Structures are given as C-alpha cells and as structure tokens.
Amino acid sequence: MLSDEQAKASVSLNAWQSGLSDLAACVRFYSRLPVPKLPWEIDPHAAPDINGMARVVPLGGLIIALIPALVLACALLLNLEPWVSAALSVTAMTILTGAFHEDGLADMADSFGGTTRERRLEIMKDSRLGSFGASALILGLVLRIGLLATLATRLDPLPVALVTIASATLSRTTGLTPLVFLAPARLDGASHTVGQPSRDSFWLAAILAAFVVIALGWFGDFGRLGIGLMLLGAALAGLTVTRISARHLNGQTGDIAGATQQVAEIAAMLGLLIATHP
Template identity: 60%
Template sequence: MSEQFEQGEAATLSGWQAAAADLAHCVRFYSRLPVPALPWEQNAHALPSFPRLVRMIPLAGLVIGLLPAALLGLALTLGLGPWLSAILAVAAMVITTGGLHEDGLADMADSFGGSTREKRLEIMRDSRIGSFGASALFLSLALRIGALATLASRIDGSAVIAVVLIVASLSRTAGLMPLVFLSPARRDGIARSVGQPARETFWLAAGIAGGISVILGAIAGLPPSGIALMLVLSALSGAALTGFASRHLGGQTGDVAGAAQQVAEIAALIGLLTVVQP
C-alpha cells in the first residue's frame, strides 16, 4: 500500500522533483542526517520503496560520505597524521549512518553459530552481539582504518578525500546485490517490506556508481588500474556475499545487505592499496 502511494506521488512530480525526493528518501534511510521534508514531498518519512529509489543510492552514498571525507581532509591539514585522521573519518561515518551497516555485519557474523537456516535467522534477529559479531566489527573497523590510514600516507589529501567518497558510493551500490538477486529469507522484515529492486534498475545504479568512481578518481589523479580494481573487487565481494547468503540463509535480509556493504568497502580500499605503492 505504501509503495503504491509513493508511486502515485512520484507520478505527480516532475523528473527533477521525483529524483530529489528519491535522493532525500535514500539519505534518510541510510543515515542519521537531518534531511528536511522537501516542499513537494507528501510522505517524507515513509519507508522507502527500493524498486524506485535504487538509482539514487550511489548519489546518496556520496552525500553520506561528505562529512567523513571533510573531517579526514581537515584532520590531515591540521597535521594530526594519517592514523588519527583515518580513525576520525571512520568514526564520523559510523555516527553518520548510525552503525546501520556495521549492525548488519555483526548480525550476519553471529549467524555462523546456528546449525540450521531457521536458527541462523533467529540469531540474526537477536539484538545482542555474540563473539562472532564482536570479532567481525573489530576486524571491519581495523581493516577500514588501516587501509585508509595507509592510503593517506601514500597519496595526497585531496586524493584520499576522493577515495572516501568513491567507496561510500560504490560499497552501498554493491550492498544492493543481495536484495536484487535473492528473494527475502523471511516472510516479514525490512528486506521484504521495502520491495525487491529490478535488475535493470540495479544495473543503472551500478553504472552511475562506476561513473562517479571514474570521474572522481580521474580528478583526484588516482591510477586508472587502481580505480578499475576498486570497481572489480567491490562487485566481486558483493557477488560472493550474495552467493554465501543464498547457501547460508536461503535468501537475503537487510543484515545481509549491510554485511555486503562493509565487505565491499574493505575490498575496494585494499584493491586500491595494492596499486598505490609507497
């Protein structure tokens, strides 16, 4: 019903108004940023309809990455060093998103303790974090901070700012893959309620994310081979997580999408690192 309402609302808007409303919906869903209701939005804080909004997710990733990227650049300019600057940037990203993707990664990691599909899904719904989840969170934060700090020590400040923006857009697009290529593992839950995006719309979003990566990377002077590796590894990691979720859970959940985003971000950063040598 909500999806039909939103589609009806979108039909009454001009092209740019619908795109702006979709972008605002995406940013609200993926972050804690205080996005005000646009004058033409009738239901600004409704649960988003992913079949229609997917194309704007790469741009929403850019918006979400602005504060962490700016903080990283400011910290480097103030001479705080690559490691402290990277910690501040990752902390800003976690605060900006409310730990949305980290929560998904932790829940999926905890599901390793389940012996059956039903038990794994039950574990993922438990708000408590177990040893697998805590370990996954620690490793994810450590890998992201370490990769970003190492990059900050090898490339200039403007380039590493561009990297933060690229991975923010690219990883959230890769995080869509389980939602697109798998059916929901549960009969209820957010993954089912937001709808399954069409593959054609996903490929459009992937093209936008790829274009953003190439343009920002070229402006920042990143090596083309490094940009290509970021694209390839983020896609492969998203595909690998999708395949694993199919075998492990028999479908996808919102937690799987969050885990895919985290893995894609790490893969993209490490991929670039292998090309950008000291």
C-alpha cells in the same frame, strides 16, 4: 488543455521532483542526516519507493560521505597522524549512519554460529552481540581505518578524501546486490516489507556508481589500475556475500545488505591500495 510544450515541462518537473524525493528518501534511510521535508512531499517518513531509491543510492552514498571526507582532509592538513585522521573519519561515518551497516556485518557473522537456516535467521534477529559478531565488527573497523590510514601515507589529503567518497558510493551500491538477486529469507522481515529493487534499477545504479568512481579516480589520480581494482574488488565482494547468503540462508535480509556494504568498502580500498605504490 495543456500544450505539448507545457505537457513536456510538467513531465520534466515531475521527474525532477520524483528524483529529488528518491534521493531525500535514500539519505534518510542510510543516514541520520537531517533531511528537510521537500515542498511537494506528503509524508517524508513513508516507506520509500525501493526502485526509485535504488537508482540514486550512488548519489546518496556520495552525499553521506562528504562530511567524513572533509574530516579526513582537515585532520591530515592539520598534520595529525594518518591513523588518527582515518579513525576520526571512520568515526564520523559511523555516527552519521548510526552504525547501520556495521550492525548488519555483526549480525551476519553471528549467524555463522547457527547449524540450521532457521537458527541462523533467529540469531540474526537477536539484538544481542555474540563473539563472531564482535570479532567481525572490530576487524571491520580496524581494516577500514588501517586501509584509509595507509592510503593517506601514499596520497595527498584531497585524493585520499576522494577515496572515502568513492568507496562509500561504490560500496552502498554493491550492498544492493543480495537484495536484487535473492528473495527475502523471511516473510516478516524488513526486506520483504519494502520489496526488491528491480534489476534494471540496480544496473542503472551500478553504471552511475562506476561513473562516479571513475570521475573521482581521474580527478584524484588513482590511476587506471587503481580504479579498476576498486570496481573489481567491490563487485567480487558483492558476489561473494550474496553467494554465502544464498547458501546459508537461501535468501537475503537487510543485515546481509549491510554486511555486503562493509565488505565491499574494505575490498574497494584494498584494491586501490594494491595499485598504489609508496
């Protein structure tokens, strides 16, 4: 029979293993990074625990953004122009994620062409890209590159690299908003199959994301106003897209979550740019 100390150690070990498994599942889900199988994992590609994964989304976003942030900092230190540096960073992020969220943004925009809820859901499920989707995809990339490039003219290479990490952390957490507060719009969709994160998990993730952004903002000298506007911008983006989804689809899909992440990333960087003087 285990002693009290041994039982506590066992519980602590299981908690660490569960947390690391959730983080590994999160990085696998949101990116194409080669995450090795952990020693205690039975099937690393099994459907993740949505609540456990939701709690560590901020950390997953941070890990995924490390390489794009490094690309941006190195490009700037090599005296490449801000627009080139920003484009390289966004390219790195797009490759790492397999354009996961960009696809959601394009599908959501295309769905605006539908006149009924059923038609909008049908359009979102269609793999073909329409004019609304192509426009949203192009404008989203241009805005992300433009905002990052402009910030690179106002901040040193290290702080602007931290912006990449902060916005990735915050926006991926914001992407959970429609999944948490709306029911799945389709009974045969991926969001219905995986399940909904609990509100408790979401608020834990939101607090962790805010802490990460505040810490990075303090280290990168974003200023109180800059940090505040990043948080506010992302929050408003999450609420806006969730409201649009509720009105047009009476629910949410995985594409809506991806679109929310893209809009939140743009809103967060725009908020920081407003607070950052030349």
